[in-house]
Each structure stands twice: as C-alpha cells, then as structure tokens.
Amino acid sequence: xxxxxxxxxxxxxxxxxxxxxxxxxxxxxxxxxxxxxxxxxxxxxxxxxxxxxxxxxxxxxxxxxxxxxxxxxxxxxxxxxxxxxxxxxxxxxxxxxxxxxxxxxxxxxxxxxxxxxxxxxxxxxxxxxxxxxxxxxxxxxxxxxxxxxxxxxxxxxxxxxxxxxxxxxxxxxxxxxxxxxxxxxxxxxxxxxxxxxxxxxxxxxxxxxxxxxxxxxxxxxxxxxxxxxxxxxxxxxxxxxxxxxxxxxxxxxxxxxxxxxxxxxxxxxxxxxxxxxxxxxxxxxxxxxxxxxxxxxxxxxxxxxxxxxxxxxxxxx
Amino acid sequence: xxxxxxxxxxxxxxxxxxxxxxxxxxxxxxxxxxxxxxxxxxxxxxxxxxxxxxxxxxxxxxxxxxxxxxxxxxxxxxxxxxxxxxxxxxxxxxxxxxxxxxxxxxxxxxxxxxxxxxxxxxxxxxxxxxxxxxxxxxxxxxxxxxxxxxxxxxxxxxxxxxxxxxxxxxxxxxxxxxxxxxxxxxxxxxxxxxxxxxxxxxxxxxxxxxxxxxxxxxxxxxxxxxxxxxxxxxxxxxxxxxxxxxxxxxxxxxxxxxxxxxxxxxxxxxxxxxxxxxxxxxxxxxxx
Numbered sequence: 288x289x290x291x292x293x294x295x296x297x298x299x300x301x302x303x304x305x306x307x308x309x310x311x312x313x314x315x316x317x318x319x320x321x322x323x324x325x326x327x328x329x330x331x332x333x334x335x336x337x338x339x340x341x342x343x344x345x346x347x348x349x350x351x352x353x354x355x356x357x358x359x360x361x362x363x364x365x366x367x368x369x370x371x372x373x374x375x376x377x378x379x380x381x382x383x384x385x386x387x388x389x390x391x392x393x394x395x396x397x398x399x400x401x402x403x404x405x406x407x408x409x410x411x412x413x414x415x416x417x418x419x420x421x422x423x424x425x426x427x428x429x430x431x432x433x434x435x436x437x438x439x440x441x442x443x444x445x446x447x448x449x450x451x452x453x454x455x456x457x458x459x460x461x462x463x464x465x466x467x468x469x470x471x472x473x474x475x476x477x478x479x480x481x482x483x484x485x486x487x488x489x490x491x492x493x494x495x496x497x498x499x500x501x502x503x504x505x506x507x508x509x510x511x512x513x514x515x516x517x518x519x520x521x522x523x524x525x526x527x528x529x530x531x532x533x534x535x536x537x538x539x540x541x542x543x544x545x546x547x548x549x550x551x552x553x554x555x556x557x558x559x560x561x562x563x564x565x566x567x568x569x570x571x572x573x574x575x576x577x578x579x580x581x582x583x584x585x586x587x588x589x590x591x592x593x594x595x596x597x598x599x600x601x602x603x604x
Numbered sequence: 605x606x607x608x609x610x611x612x613x614x615x616x617x618x619x620x621x622x623x624x625x626x627x628x629x630x631x632x633x634x635x636x637x638x639x640x641x642x643x644x645x646x647x648x649x650x651x652x653x654x655x656x657x658x659x660x661x662x663x664x665x666x667x668x669x670x671x672x673x674x675x676x677x678x679x680x681x682x683x684x685x686x687x688x689x690x691x692x693x694x695x696x697x698x699x700x701x702x703x704x705x706x707x708x709x710x711x712x713x714x715x716x717x718x719x720x721x722x723x724x725x726x727x728x729x730x731x732x733x734x735x736x737x738x739x740x741x742x743x744x745x746x747x748x749x750x751x752x753x754x755x756x757x758x759x760x761x762x763x764x765x766x767x768x769x770x771x772x773x774x775x776x777x778x779x780x781x782x783x784x785x786x787x788x789x790x791x792x793x794x795x796x797x798x799x800x801x802x803x804x805x806x807x808x809x810x811x812x813x814x815x816x817x818x819x820x821x822x823x824x825x826x827x828x829x830x831x832x833x834x835x836x837x838x839x840x841x842x843x844x845x846x847x848x849x850x851x852x853x854x855x856x857x858x859x860x861x862x863x864x865x866x867x868x869x870x871x872x873x874x875x876x877x878x879x880x881x882x883x884x885x886x887x888x889x890x891x892x
Contacts, residue, residue: 326730348732352608356730360723366626378618379731381608423727597722 298489309474310467312484318467322435326356339430355429359436360598361416363408369419370404373426380427394422398452414445434466450477471570485578499568502576503538510534510562517558615733619741627749641704641757654692688859697761698857699825702848704757705750705784709791710812712746713799721803735890736883739796746792747785754784769858776855786871787848793878800889824849844874
C-alpha cells in the first residue's frame with residue numbers, strides 16, 4: 288500500500304446501523320487508510336470489510352451506491368458554482384435531472400448555501416466549502432456517510448457550526464455516520480461510540496462514557512486532616528489512593544453517586560474532609576492511557592502533504 | 605437508491621460535461637489556444653507561398669524566352685505532382701486541422717493530474733462510475749474541445765483563402781470530422797494514459813513539449829511524404845497525424861492517390877488501441 292509500511296494492521300470493527308462512530312487518532316494513525324478501504328478507494332491486501340451489506344473487495348460497485356463520502360480535502364471544483372458541483376455529483380450517481388434539482392436545492396437549503404448556489408466555489412470561505420462538501424456527500428441519499436476529518440483546519444466556531452449541520456442532517460436522514468478526527472472533544476461530544484486508533488491498530492472501542500470509565504473512573508482529590516487513617520478507610524473500601532501534593536488522589540468509578548458513600552465512611556471514622564474535588568477524565572487522558580502519548584506527528588506521503596496544505600490554505604482563505 | 609441500474613457507459617457524459625463547462629466558461633483560454641495554429645496559417649502559410657515560386661513572375665530562365673503561360677503551366681504541374689493541389693496554403697491549412705487537434709488533445713492528462721493532486725479523484729473514485737469511464741469521459745471532452753477548435757481554424761483558413769475541391773459535399777466535412785475525432789480520441793487517451801499515475805504536472809508539461817514538435821514534423825503536415833528522406837518517411841508512416849492529414853486532404857482538397865479506407869482504418873485502430881488501453885489501465889492504476 289505504501290511500500291512496505293503497513294498503514295493499517297488487522298483492524299476489527301463493527302458499526303451498527305444509525306450509529307455515529309468516531310475513529311480517533313493522531314495524524315498517521317491509519318484513520319484515513321481505514322476509511323479509504325471502507326469507501327473502496329484502497330484495496331485491503333488482506334481481510335475484508337462489509338459496508339451496507341456488501342463486500343468492499345468483491346462488490347465495490349454496490350458499496351459505492353450506498354455510501355456518501357466527505358473526504359479530508361476540498362473536492363468541489365473551484366471553477367464551478369456550488370449548484371454545478373452538486374449537479375455534477377448527481378450525474379455521477381445517475382440521478383435523474385428533476386430529482387437531482389430537487390435534492391440539490393434541498394441540500395443547499397439545509398447547509399444554508401442557497402444564496403451562494405450560483406457563485407463560483409473559488410470565492411467560498413473554508414466553512415462554506417465544508418458545508419458544500421457535506422451537501423455533495425449526501426446527494427445520493429447514502430445509507431452510510433463517511434466523514435474524514437470534517438472540521439480539519441477550521442476555527443472553533445466554524446467547527447461547532449459544521450457539527451450542528453451534521454447533527455441536523457443525521458436527524459433528518461437518519462443515516463449511519465462514521466467520522467475520523469484527531470480532536471478529542473469532537474469525538475467525545477458527537478460520537479455514540481469511539482474507536483481509538485494508533486499506529487494502524489485499534490487500541491480501544493467504546494462509548495465515550497465507557498472509555499472514560501475504563502481508565503478507572505473519575506479522578507477524586509481529597510484534602511483530609513489525617514492521611515494515614517483516610518488511606519486505611521479507603522483501602523477497606525477497595526480504593527487505592529495515592530498521596531499527591533498534600534492530598535489524596537484516587538480514581539473512582541461513577542463518582543457522583545459513589546462519593547457520598549465514601550465521605551460518610553470517612554466521617555464515620557472521625558476523619559475531617561476539608562476540601563474535595565471531582566474531575567471527569569477527559570478523552571485526552573483516555574487517549575494517553577491507551578497510546579502512551581498525546582499527539583504524534585507521523586510522516587505522510589508528499590502527495591498527502593500537498594493535498595493537506597492545499598486544503599488548509601483553502602480552509603483559511 | 606441502490607436498485608438504480610448503471611449501463612456500461614455510465615458517467616462518461618457526466619465527466620465530460622464537467623470538463624466542458626469548465627472550458628467554455630473561460631473564453632480567454634479558448635482564444636489563446638487558437639493563436640498558434642492561426643499564426644502558422646497567417647504567417648507561415650501565407651508567406652511560404654510555394655505556388656508563387658513556380659510562376660512566371662519569379663521564374664525566368666536566362667537565354668530561354670519561354671512564354672509566361674508555359675512557365676505558369678509548368679509550375680502548376682510541379683505543385684500538383686508534389687502537393688496534389690496548386691496552392692500550398694490549402695495544403696497547409698488542411699494540415700493545421702490535425703495540428704490544433706494535437707495541441708488540444710495533449711492537454712487531456714492535465715486535468716487528471718490536478719484532480720489527483722487536489723483529492724478530487726479520490727472523491728470521484730467513491731462514486732459508482734466505472735473507473736475506466738472516469739478517464740474516458742475526459743477523453744470525450746477533449747475530443748469535443750478539439751473539434752470545436754478545429755472548426756475555428758477551418759473557418760479562419762477559409763477566410764484567408766483556403767480553396768476546396770470542386771464538387772465538395774457535406775459528406776466530405778463529415779469525414780473530416782470523423783478523422784479528427786478518431787485522431788483526437790487516440791491522442792487524448794494516450795496522454796491520459798501517461799497521466800494515470802502521475803501527480804506532477806511539470807513532468808506532464810515536459811512530455812507535452814517534448815513530443816509535440818516531433819509528432820508534427822514526422823507527419824505530412826508541412827510537406828508530403830514523397831518529399832521526405834527515406835528515414836523520415838519510415839517514421840511518418842506510423843504517425844497517425846499523417847493519416848488524418850491524408851484523409852482530410854483527399855476529402856476537402858481532392859488530393860489524388862488517397863486511400864481513404866487505409867486512412868480511416870489506421871485512425872480507427874489508433875483510437876481503439878489507446879482508448880482500450882486507457883480503459884484497461886484505469887481499472888488497475890487509478891486507485892492507489
């Protein structure tokens with residue numbers, strides 16, 4: 288695939304209908320390669336995948352009919368208007384003209400680009416282009432929508448806006464969505480389930496809640512008058528607390544309901560709790576736990592790098 | 605949605621149409637690409653007036669007082685023998701039609717390279733259009749563009765004094781366009797073939813610059829085959845441009861000794877070979 292480098296190594300995934308599934312990982316983790324194989328762009332050297340009931344290796348044409356793809360790059364033709372781009376996509380799917388017109392108008396309305404339908408894409412802003420890409424990916428009413436880094440290079444506000452469109456489209460059309468991202472909070476906020484990818488492998492799959500729980504629950508920090516006694520009480524409750532910076536720190540599953548119980552036990556033993564703090568683990572911590580690092584830059588091919596730069600440049604224009 | 609049926613030609617016109625919309629939106633570029641053949645016609649074709657060399661005004665043999673009529677007659681005879689027509693301009697103008705087709709068709713690969721570099725190709729590859737049709741569509745667009753440009757060149761040539769044979773019919777023009785279409789289809793497919801795997805438009809430009817002049821000068825665009833040295837003739841008989849020129853000169857100018865069957869058979873084989881090869885290779889090489 289990329290010379291002798293194995294970009295994706297025996298990934299095993301199962302995404303249910305109607306899910307919003309996130310592939311989370313740094314650049315070069317193999318997310319785009321995975322999506323490439325699922326969208327029939329790349330042929331897996333080994334193994335197979337079933338998308339929408341069809342085998343990507345044996346029935347790629349059937350897969351292509353039921354999927355919509357919004358790639359990382361801006362793929363709209365800059366020389367054409369938004370409307371022309373949509374009509375072009377419709378013709379690639381063989382959608383009859385009347386139906387295509389109706390659908391294009393509806394989608395442009397949905398992503399609030401109706402006003403700019405006749406304007407050349409060249410003059411669209413990054414956010415507008417992303418919205419157009421979304422509309423283009425939906426022209427064939429796909430059952431499964433693939434979004435590869437749908438908010439890459441956009442500012443925080445525009446990212447939020449793009450997600451509100453995605454959610455609205457999802458509510459309206461009820462499709463299954465698989466997206467890739469390297470933004471932790473995006474996966475956390477919008478995905479029903481997340482697969483953490485690293486170095487071509489899936490290291491963990493679960494709902495955001497499950498993932499956070501899987502690293503041992505919420506992080507509780509207690510400031511007590513007697514450390515030793517408190518530790519003893521905690522140990523009898525099956526909790527292994529560490530002393531850290533004059534406080535006791537421990538992980539607790541489902542802290543909001545479990546903590547009062549523990550406080551009662553501590554106070555019952557005559558220990559005074561002066562200060563307490565509960566923090567939910569962030570996806571960042573989850574990621575750290577499973578991959579051993581935060582973000583890692585990976586080498587990309589020059590072709591990818593060029594496309595990425597072009598995308599970023601246009602996103603910022 | 606998934607029950608929609610797709611024919612074997614699905615997507616060709618969709619792809620071609622996109623290229624055409626992009627093309628006619630920029631009349632500037634259409635104009636620019638016409639400059640060269642029109643310059644050749646107006647400057648070279650008009651100045652290099654071979655027919656005039658053999659008239660009584662330029663040809664005089666000292667000591668021999670031949671009547672000018674005889675000299676003119678002689679000149680016409682020489683021209684007819686060598687070029688098959690009495691005026692070189694018409695001969696060249698017919699050759700310019702293939703010339704513009706060559707120039708237009710060579711560009712076919714560029715749009716594919718850009719589609720690949722910008723990621724558009726990856727998007728196209730996720731649609732249910734057969735891989736081969738994604739590139740054949742580009743060939744078809746290239747053919748249409750070439751024919752449109754050739755029409756303008758033909759018009760300019762007529763305005764500058766191109767003369768057709770007596771008894772010209774609409775069928776002759778139809779044949780001309782058929783010859784040009786086949787030539788363009790073959791050339792467009794050839795250059796798309798070269799661009800199938802490429803991400804570098806620089807190298808594509810280099811190839812284009814490298815081959816355009818050799819392709820032109822190893823054909824009978826400027827001079828007939830029998831004027832060539834044997835080694836050049838041996839090359840020229842393989843050049844498809846030679847065959848389109850010959851067919852067009854036979855049809856429009858009435859140049860004698862033209863074997864239309866051979867010309868069209870060769871052009872058809874050329875177009876079929878490279879279109880077929882392109883379709884075959886696209887299936888294998890278009891995706892990574």
